[in-house]
Amino acid sequence: MKKGLFIGIVCCIVVGLFFFACGPKAPTTIKIGINAPITGDIPKVGEGTKFAAQMWLEDINAAGGLKVGEKQYKVELVIEDNESKAESAVKANTKMITEDEVLVIVGPQSSKQAVPAGEVANKYNTPMISPWSTNPKTTKDRPFVFRGCFLDPFQGPVVANFIKNEFGYTKAAVLYDVASDYPKGLAEFFKAAWEDLNGTGSVVAYESFTTKDADFSSQLTKIIKSGAEVLFTPQYYNEVALIVQQAHQLGWDKPIVGSDSWGSAETVKLCGKDCYGQFFSTHYAAAGAKGATKEFIDRYNKKYGYIPDDVGALTWDAIRLVQKAIESYGTITGDLKKDRQGIRDAFAKIKEFEGITGNMTFTEEGDPKKCAVIVKISDAGEFEFYKSICP
Amino acid sequence: MLYLKWARAINPEPAFLKEREESKMVFFFQNLINALQWGSFYALIALGYSMVYSIMMLFNFAHGDIFMVGAYIGFGVAMGLMALASLMSFALPGWLVLVVTILLSMFLTSFVGMFVERVGYRPLREAPRASAAITGLMIGIILEMLILWGVGTQRISFPPLIETITYSINGVFITNKKIMIVGVSLSFMLALHLFIKRTRWGMAMRAMAFDFVVVPLMGVSINRIAAMTFAIGSALAAVAGILFGVAYPVLDPYMGILFGWKAFVAAILGGRGSIMGATLAGFLLGFIEIFVAMIFPSTLRDIIAYSIVLLILVFRPYGFFGEPYSAKLRL
Numbered sequence: 001m002k003k004g005l006f007i008g009i010v011c012c013i014v015v016g017l018f019f020f021a022c023g024p025k026a027p028t029t030i031k032i033g034i035n036a037p038i039t040g041d042i043p044k045v046g047e048g049t050k051f052a053a054q055m056w057l058e059d060i061n062a063a064g065g066l067k068v069g070e071k072q073y074k075v076e077l078v079i080e081d082n083e084s085k086a087e088s089a090v091k092a093n094t095k096m097i098t099e100d101e102v103l104v105i106v107g108p109q110s111s112k113q114a115v116p117a118g119e120v121a122n123k124y125n126t127p128m129i130s131p132w133s134t135n136p137k138t139t140k141d142r143p144f145v146f147r148g149c150f151l152d153p154f155q156g157p158v159v160a161n162f163i164k165n166e167f168g169y170t171k172a173a174v175l176y177d178v179a180s181d182y183p184k185g186l187a188e189f190f191k192a193a194w195e196d197l198n199g200t201g202s203v204v205a206y207e208s209f210t211t212k213d214a215d216f217s218s219q220l221t222k223i224i225k226s227g228a229e230v231l232f233t234p235q236y237y238n239e240v241a242l243i244v245q246q247a248h249q250l251g252w253d254k255p256i257v258g259s260d261s262w263g264s265a266e267t268v269k270l271c272g273k274d275c276y277g278q279f280f281s282t283h284y285a286a287a288g289a290k291g292a293t294k295e296f297i298d299r300y301n302k303k304y305g306y307i308p309d310d311v312g313a314l315t316w317d318a319i320r321l322v323q324k325a326i327e328s329y330g331t332i333t334g335d336l337k338k339d340r341q342g343i344r345d346a347f348a349k350i351k352e353f354e355g356i357t358g359n360m361t362f363t364e365e366g367d368p369k370k371c372a373v374i375v376k377i378s379d380a381g382e383f384e385f386y387k388s389i390c391p
Numbered sequence: 392m393l394y395l396k397w398a399r400a401i402n403p404e405p406a407f408l409k410e411r412e413e414s415k416m417v418f419f420f421q422n423l424i425n426a427l428q429w430g431s432f433y434a435l436i437a438l439g440y441s442m443v444y445s446i447m448m449l450f451n452f453a454h455g456d457i458f459m460v461g462a463y464i465g466f467g468v469a470m471g472l473m474a475l476a477s478l479m480s481f482a483l484p485g486w487l488v489l490v491v492t493i494l495l496s497m498f499l500t501s502f503v504g505m506f507v508e509r510v511g512y513r514p515l516r517e518a519p520r521a522s523a524a525i526t527g528l529m530i531g532i533i534l535e536m537l538i539l540w541g542v543g544t545q546r547i548s549f550p551p552l553i554e555t556i557t558y559s560i561n562g563v564f565i566t567n568k569k570i571m572i573v574g575v576s577l578s579f580m581l582a583l584h585l586f587i588k589r590t591r592w593g594m595a596m597r598a599m600a601f602d603f604v605v606v607p608l609m610g611v612s613i614n615r616i617a618a619m620t621f622a623i624g625s626a627l628a629a630v631a632g633i634l635f636g637v638a639y640p641v642l643d644p645y646m647g648i649l650f651g652w653k654a655f656v657a658a659i660l661g662g663r664g665s666i667m668g669a670t671l672a673g674f675l676l677g678f679i680e681i682f683v684a685m686i687f688p689s690t691l692r693d694i695i696a697y698s699i700v701l702l703i704l705v706f707r708p709y710g711f712f713g714e715p716y717s718a719k720l721r722l
Contacts, residue, residue, distance in 0.1 A: 041643070043544030178690050207689045212649050214639040217425035218684035218692075225418050238546050238641050245640075249557055250421070251564040270548045270641055 027334050029074040030066055032322065033096035035107035035117060040084025041211070042236050044266045045109050045132070048312035051304050053077055053106065056319045066323065069331045078102055082113050089113030093120040093128070101336055104128070104322050104343060109311055110236075110261075111135035111182040118145040125337065127325070127344040131318035132311050134260065135185045139366045144344050146366040148318040148355070149283055150391075152182075155259060156189025158372045158389045159281050160197055163230055163257060166279075170198045173205035173228035175219055175243060177235060180211055186234040186259055204228045213239075220247050234259040241270035248274050255279065263310040268381040276379050283310040284357040285373050285385035293356040310357070317355035324350060417562040422685045428569050428638065430677025431576035435631035436654035437661065437669040438583065439624030445600040445664030446620045449520060452527030453507055455651015456534040457625050460503055462549070462632030462642050463538055465496040469550050485552040492552070493575070493633050497626035504625025505618045513614065531648070538644040546643050549636030572634045579630055580670050583623065587666065596620065600664065660700060662713025672711060676700070 036049035057077055065072035078100045080092035089108045096102045097120070105121055105128040108114045114133035121128035122142040130138055131148040134155060139145045163169055172194050176187035191203045205226035207219035220243070223231060233243050233256060244256055258280035268275055286297055286307045296316060300308040325347040326332075332339055353360045353368070360368035371390040378384045436458055443451045451457075469492045476483035511530045515523045556567045587593035598606045599616045607613045636642060657676045661668025679699055684692040704710070 039539065039544045043546075046544070209689060210693065212645075214635075214641070214646070215425070215429050217429070218422060218681045219689050221418065221421045221425060222685065222689070225414070238643070241548075241641055242639050249555060249564065249566045249568075251557065251559060251562075266546060270546060272548075272551070 027073075027332060029076050030068075030326065030332065031076045031078055031100060031102040032319070033093075033100065033102035033105040033107075034077055034079040035082055035089055035092045035096070035105055035113070036079065037084035037109060037113070038079075038081035040082070041238065042084050042110065042264075044237070044264050044309070045311050046081070046084075048265075048309055049107060049109060049131070049315045050079060051300065052308065052312040052315040053079070053319055055300065055303065056316060056323075060323075066326065068326055068329065071332075073332065082108050082117075084110070084113070086113050086116045089117040090120050093117045094124075097121070097124045097126045102126070103332075103336075103339055104326070106131065106315065106318050106322060109133065109315075110180075111138060111185065112180045114138045114147075115181055118142055121145055125344070126340050127322075127347055129318045129322060129347075131314035132260075133182075135181050136367075137181070137185075143348070143366075144340075146321070146347055146362075148314050148321065148360075148368065149260070149357075150370055150372055151367055152186045152189045154391060155281055155372060156186055156191075157193035157196075158374075159232060159257060159259060160190055160193035162279070162281065162374055162387070162389065163194075163232075163255075164197050167230065167255065169229040170202055171204045171227060171229050172198075172202065173207070173223040173226060173231045174203060175205075175207045175209070175216065175223065175231060175233045175235075177211055177213075177239065178208035182261065183234045183236075184208075187232075190232055190234070214242055216243050216246050217250060220250050220252065223247075224250060224252055229254055231256045232258070234261060236261045237264040237267040237270060240267055240275070241272075244271055244274045244278065260310060263375065263383065265306050265309045268377060275377050276381065278377050279386065280375055280377075281372050281389075282375050282383075283370075283373065284313050285375050285383055287378075287382050288385045292354075296356050313357050317353075317357050317360075320355070321347070321350065321353060324353070413562075418685070420563045422681050424563065424565055424569060426678040426681035427573050427674070428677075429681055430674035431573050432631050432635055432650070432673075433654050433657045433676045434580065434670045434673025435576055435627050435634075436651065437657035437673040438580070438666060439628050440655055440658035441661065441664055441666060441669035442596075442620050442624050444658070445666075446596060446603065447512070447516075447617055448603070449512065449523045450527065450655065450658075451507075451512075451621070451624070452524060452651070452655075453511070453530040453534060454527075454624065454628060455647035455649075455654065456531040457500065457504055457507070457647070458628040458632050458635075458651065458654075459642075459644065459647030460534055460538065460632075461496060461500040461625065461629030462636050462646070463542065463547070464499050464503075464629065465492050465633035465636055466547055466549055466642060468492045468495050468499070469552060473550065485554070489552045489633075489637070493630060496629045496633055500629035500632075501622035501626045504621035504628075507625075508618055508621040513617070531651075535644045535647075542644070546641050549640035549642055551640065552637065568637055572638055575630065575634060579627060583627070584666065586623075592619065656697070656700060660703065660710050662710030665710070665712035668710055668712035 034053050036046040038046040060066050060075050065074050078096055080096055082089035082092045096105060108117050109132040111133040114130040115135060115137045118128060118138050122144045125144060127144050129146040129148060133147055134149055134152045136151050139147055174187050176183040178184055194203055205223040205228055207222060209216060240262055256278050260282040262280040263282040289297055297308060325343050329342045329346040351362055358370045360370045362368050369391050371388050374387040375383045376386040439454045469488055472488050472491060507530055511526045512523060515526055558565050587596060595611050595616055657672040658669050661672030679696045683696045687695055
C-alpha cells in the first residue's frame with residue numbers, strides 16, 4: 001500500500017517535471033478577468049457588466065479572435081463574482097492574477113470594491129481598468145490602474161452647479177451611506193462645492209446611515225425640519241427607492257437630486273412614480289442617443305431585453321480600451337510578467353479614445369476627462385437627456 | 392428674569408417663541424410615529440426568539456432569515472393572488488389581497504419554521520447548546536442561498552397593495568400604511584398574549600417553559616409543543632416580513648441578517664424568554680435608534696444606540712423581565 005503511494009508520488013513529480021521542462025510556450029489564448037458584483041447588494045450592475053463583456057466577446061469570436069501583431073488569439077473571459085463586498089473583490093482579483101493568470105482585469109465597478117482591489121492589481125503589476133468607479137483613490141499613485149469614467153471631484157461640482165443654475169436654491173441637504181466609499185466621497189465633494197457657491201453653512205443638513213439600513217425616517221425628518229430646499233443623495237438604486245418614497249411620505253415635496261449610481265435599469269422599477277421628475281448626473285443618457293451609442297443600445301436591448309444602463313455602456317468602453325491596448329502592444333510573448341507590463345505601457349500611451357459614453361482624453365493618473373450628463377426621469381419613467389456639462 | 396416678566400406682560404406669548412415650541416413638538420411627534428413603526432418590526436421578530444428560548448433554552452439564530460423567507464412568501468402569495476384575480480377578470484381590492492396574503496403567508500411560513508425545527512433542532516436536542524446555536528446559523532445561510540438560487544440576485548419590489556395616503560395633522564405626517572402596520576402588529580401581539588394566557592395549548596407552553604424535563608412525563612408531548620412554538624414564531628416573523636415589504640418595498644435575500652441580530656438584542660434586553668419583555672424591548676430599541684438619530688449626528692446612531700443598550704444590560708444583566716437561571720414564560 002505504502003509502496004503504491006510512493007510510486008504514485010514519484011510518477012506525479014516526473015510528469016510535473018516533464019511539463020515544467022517544456023517552459024513557457026507562446027500561448028494561443030488571451031485571458032481577460034472580469035471582477036463584477038454578480039450577487040450581493042447591486043446584482044443589476046454585475047449583470048450589466050457581464051452582458052456587455054459577453055457581447056464584446058461575441059464580436060471578437062465572430063472576427064475569429066483578437067488580432068495582435070500577426071497572430072489571431074482566442075479570448076477567454078474569466079468572470080469572478082465579488083458579491084459587492086470589498087474583501088471578496090480583493091480575493092477575486094488575487095485569484096484571477098495568480099491562478100487564472102489573466103493579462104488584464106476589467107472591474108470592479110463600485111469604488112467600495114475598486115479601491116481595495118486596485119491595490120492588489122497594482123501590487124501584482126497587473127493592469128486593471130474600473131469602468132464605473134468614480135472615487136479618486138482607485139487610480140491615485142497606482143500606475144497599473146485605470147478607469148473609464150469621470151471622477152467625483154468633477155461630479156460633485158457638476159451637481160452643485162446644476163442645482164444652483166437650474167433652481168437658484170441656497171440651502172441643500174445631503175443624505176448618504178457613511179459605510180461606503182462612493183457615497184461618502186461624493187457627499188463630501190458635493191458639500192465642498194455647494195459651500196463654495198453658497199457660503200459656509202449652506203448645507204443645512206448632512207445626514208448619514210449605514211449600508212443595509214431600510215428606515216431613513218429619522219434622518220429625513222431632520223432634513224425636512226432643517227428647511228433645506230433640495231436633497232442630494234448619492235446612493236445606489238435599492239436605497240434610492242426607499243429614500244425617495246419615505247421622503248414623500250414624510251411630507252417632502254421639493255426636488256431630490258442624485259448621482260451616477262442612480263442610473264440603473266432597476267431604479268425606476270423599484271422606486272415607481274415617486275422618482276418621476278427627479279434629476280441625476282451620469283455618464284450617458286440612453287434616450288435620444290445617436291451613432292455608435294445607439295447601435296450599442298439597440299443591440300443590447302435586442303439581446304437582453306432591456307435598455308443598458310451606464311454600467312453596461314462604460315464596461316463596453318473599458319473593454320474596448322483594453323482591446324486597443326492589447327492590440328497596440330503588438331506581440332504576446334507568453335511571459336506573463338512582461339506581457340502585463342507591456343499592456344500597461346500601451347494603455348498609458350492611449351491619449352484619446354472615442355467611446356460610446358463620449359470622447360475621452362486621459363491624464364497622467366490614468367483618468368479620462370469626459371463630459372457629464374444630467375438626466376431627468378420622465379413621467380414615463382425613462383431616463384431623458386436634460387443637459388450636458390463638460391469640464 | 393425681570394425683563395422676561397415685563398415682556399410677558401406686554402405680549403404674553405411671543406409669536407416666534409410659540410412657533411419654535413410648535414415646530415419642536417411637531418419634530419418630536421413625527422419621530423415618535425417613525426419609532427412606533429420601526430419598533431413594531433423589532434418587537435414582532437424578538438417575540439419569535441423569546442418564545443423559542445423559553446421552551447427549548449436555545450436561540451434560533453435562523454429566525455432573522457425566517458423573517459426574510461416570510462417576506463418572500465408574502466411576495467409570492469400577493470403576486471399569485473393578483474395574477475389569479477386578473478386571470479378571472481375579477482377586481483380584488485388591495486386590502487383584501489393584503490389580508491389574505493398575511494394569513495396565507497403565516498400559514499406557509501409556519502411550515503418553514505416547523506421544518507427547521509424538525510430537521511435542524513430536534514436531532515440536536517440532547518447536543519451541547521453551542522451545536523444547536525451554530526445549527527441556527529447554518530440553517531440561516533441555507534435559507535439565504537435557497538432564496539438566492541430560487542429567486543435570483545435581483546432586488547424584488549414588493550407590490551404596493553394599498554395606495555399610500557398621507558395625512559398631515561398640524562404638520563405631523565402620517566400615512567395609512569404606518570397606522571396599519573402598528574395596528575396589525577399590536578393586534579397580533581395581543582392575540583399571542585391571549586393564546587398563551589387563555590388556551591390549553593398556551594398552558595402547555597407555559598408548563599413546558601417552567602420545566603421541560605418533568606412536564607413531558609405528565610403526557611405533554613415536547614415535540615408537539617416545540618413544533619407549535621416554532622410555527623407561531625415563524626408566523627409572526629411572516630407578518631413582520633410582509634409589513635416590512637409594505638413599508639420598505641425592496642426585498643433582498645440578506646435583509647434578515649442585521650435585522651435578526653438587532654431583534655435578538657431586543658429579545659435579550661427584554662429578558663430571555665419573556666414575551667412581554669420582548670415586545671417592550673422591541674419598541675424600546677426602535678425608539679432608541681430613532682431618537683438617537685434625532686438628537687445626535689446620524690453617523691453616530693448605532694454607536695450611541697447600542698452603547699445605551701449595553702449600559703442597560705450592565706445595570707440589568709437579566710434584561711427587563713428576566714430572572715437569573717429561569718426561562719419561565721412570564722406574562
